[in-house]
Amino acid sequence: MKFKSKSAFVPYILWIALFVIAPIGLVLYYSMLDLNGDFTLVNYKKFFTSAYLTMTLTSFWYALVITFFTLFIAYPTAYLLTKTKHKHLWLMLIIIPSWINLLLKTYAFIGIFGLYGPVNAIIKFLGLDPTQILFTDFSFVFVAVYIFIPFMIIPIFNALDKMNPSLIYASRDLGASPLTTFRRVIFPLTIEGVKSGIQVTFIPALSLFMITRLIAGNKVITLGTAIEQQFLVSQNWGMGSTIAVFLILIMFAIMRFTRTKKKGGRA
Amino acid sequence: MRSELTTKAKVYLAIVFVILYAPIFYLIFYSFNSGGSMASFDGFTLEHYQAVFDDNRLLVILINTVIVALLSALIAAIIGTLGAIGIVSLRNYKIRNIVLSLNNILIVSPDVVIGASFLILFTMLGVKLGFTSVLISHIAFSIPIVVLMVLPKILEMNTNLIDAALDLGANRRDVLTRVIVPYIKPGILAGFFMALTYSLDDFAVTFFVTGNGFSTLSVEIYSMARAGISLTVNAISGLVFIVTVGIVVMYYFITMRSKKTEGSIQ
Numbered sequence: 001m002k003f004k005s006k007s008a009f010v011p012y013i014l015w016i017a018l019f020v021i022a023p024i025g026l027v028l029y030y031s032m033l034d035l036n037g038d039f040t041l042v043n044y045k046k047f048f049t050s051a052y053l054t055m056t057l058t059s060f061w062y063a064l065v066i067t068f069f070t071l072f073i074a075y076p077t078a079y080l081l082t083k084t085k086h087k088h089l090w091l092m093l094i095i096i097p098s099w100i101n102l103l104l105k106t107y108a109f110i111g112i113f114g115l116y117g118p119v120n121a122i123i124k125f126l127g128l129d130p131t132q133i134l135f136t137d138f139s140f141v142f143v144a145v146y147i148f149i150p151f152m153i154i155p156i157f158n159a160l161d162k163m164n165p166s167l168i169y170a171s172r173d174l175g176a177s178p179l180t181t182f183r184r185v186i187f188p189l190t191i192e193g194v195k196s197g198i199q200v201t202f203i204p205a206l207s208l209f210m211i212t213r214l215i216a217g218n219k220v221i222t223l224g225t226a227i228e229q230q231f232l233v234s235q236n237w238g239m240g241s242t243i244a245v246f247l248i249l250i251m252f253a254i255m256r257f258t259r260t261k262k263k264g265g266r267a
Numbered sequence: 268m269r270s271e272l273t274t275k276a277k278v279y280l281a282i283v284f285v286i287l288y289a290p291i292f293y294l295i296f297y298s299f300n301s302g303g304s305m306a307s308f309d310g311f312t313l314e315h316y317q318a319v320f321d322d323n324r325l326l327v328i329l330i331n332t333v334i335v336a337l338l339s340a341l342i343a344a345i346i347g348t349l350g351a352i353g354i355v356s357l358r359n360y361k362i363r364n365i366v367l368s369l370n371n372i373l374i375v376s377p378d379v380v381i382g383a384s385f386l387i388l389f390t391m392l393g394v395k396l397g398f399t400s401v402l403i404s405h406i407a408f409s410i411p412i413v414v415l416m417v418l419p420k421i422l423e424m425n426t427n428l429i430d431a432a433l434d435l436g437a438n439r440r441d442v443l444t445r446v447i448v449p450y451i452k453p454g455i456l457a458g459f460f461m462a463l464t465y466s467l468d469d470f471a472v473t474f475f476v477t478g479n480g481f482s483t484l485s486v487e488i489y490s491m492a493r494a495g496i497s498l499t500v501n502a503i504s505g506l507v508f509i510v511t512v513g514i515v516v517m518y519y520f521i522t523m524r525s526k527k528t529e530g531s532i533q
Binding site for chain 1: 352
């Protein structure tokens with residue numbers, strides 16, 4: 001493009017320097033400070049003790065479970081949505097709940113899963129004893145999956161929507177069973193959508209702290225909860241930054257893993 | 268592939284829709300409950316809505332939230348649009364890709380990391396935590412999404428339009444305001460609305476960078492929810508739902524209208 005306007009570009013470049021590069025640098029810097037502000041690697045040593053490693057692995061495990069179930073529910077939904085008559089309207093209806101404030105949706109489950117909530121009412125109706133569903137692993141995973149489903153559906157829907165349907169006919173004509181068609185044609189062609197879906201689910205699943213605080217009590221501690229704890233409760237910014245450094249590293253690893261192939265064109 | 272959905276498929280979709288909407292309607296339903304809990308519906312009342320509008324503190328928080336959202340979306344839309352134009356004008360593809368990668372970092376970064384690192388940044392710069400820090404943070408995390416919304420529009424734009432404008436004697440400013448911006452307006456609008464919803468929805472970043480005196484709706488809901496069930500929160504969700512659907516409908520009509528006018532020009 002011939003049009004050039006250097007001065008208009010300045011605020012954006014400033015933004016990159018101040019709010020993208022500087023924060024990462026500052027987190028790295030703070031991770032090497034102890035409580036007195038002295039330069040040290042003690043935080044990293046502490047991170048590699050069993051308590052923190054267990055926490056990291058548990059957080060990873062939860063994120064994996066959450067991502068799996070989200071994908072498991074979202075993929076068929078996206079697939080069926082592309083086959084509805086007014087698919088974009090239906091997609092819009094899927095997106096609307098994702099725009100309702102996250103905290104409100106989480107708050108709803110405090111009531112739904114509560115001891116006197118509707119789920120326990122059904123359990124009672126079935127003749128079983130009401131149990132506390134709130135503050136369990138199950139409730140945490142359920143609420144997280146609930147929140148991520150729309151975000152997983154959108155990229156998969158877009159990938160499916162772009163797919164040329166004649167490929168499926170071709171596969172069927174060549175004698176492939178529906179399962180083979182899915183496994184060898186549909187899924188590989190929509191893998192990019194699945195990857196973006198995983199990216200927008202897995203990384204937040206590692207770091208959401210309000211759901212763990214509100215729904216899981218203090219039973220589930222994710223990397224995000226730990227960071228919040230260190231920064232805002234213990235006031236140990238050094239340790240919090242160290243955990244943040246590892247979260248950033250994991251994030252880059254996932255970005256690499258789920259990187260979508262660049263397509264040709266001017267971009 | 269216009270095959271009709273089987274009954275099984277319809278049931279599956281119906282279940283997903285019910286699960287997605289049930290919690291929201293559950294909240295709204297109990298906002299009219301004259302009892303104090305979300306367990307048994309005692310009778311219809313509007314007292315919880317009344318409570319929201321009688322609570323001056325809550326109203327101030329609502330106004331703050333809206334002001335932060337509108338201001339941050341507006342400023343992010345401006346900086347982001349100029350940024351996207353700047354990115355496209357970068358000749359060196361290597362630099363362009365680096366800038367694009369840097370642009371996307373804040374989009375994939377976990378909220379907690381953004382919040383924590385901004386907290387360090389503001390403390391170091393000596394920015395007082397409160398309205399300013401929250402507004403700046405919201406602008407900061409909204410800019411990349413605006414860029415992503417505007418970029419494809421600029422890329423699909425025919426560069427001859429710019430050449431033509433320049434040949435006809437337009438200066439740079441004219442080219443920007445009378446050729447480029449009108450063309451990419453749908454992208455800017457989409458970016459603005461995305462930024463708006465990002466800001467309204469944000470909790471984690473705000474939670475980190477807000478001081479004691481300033482609060483947004485998300486942060487307030489969090490502290491109310493931590494204290495237990497309060498039907499005032501339900502009333503707030505009823506209002507939020509209406510506003511959200513309102514924004515969606517508004518966005519839908521604005522894009523439809525701009526599509527129509529675009530069609531009539533061409």
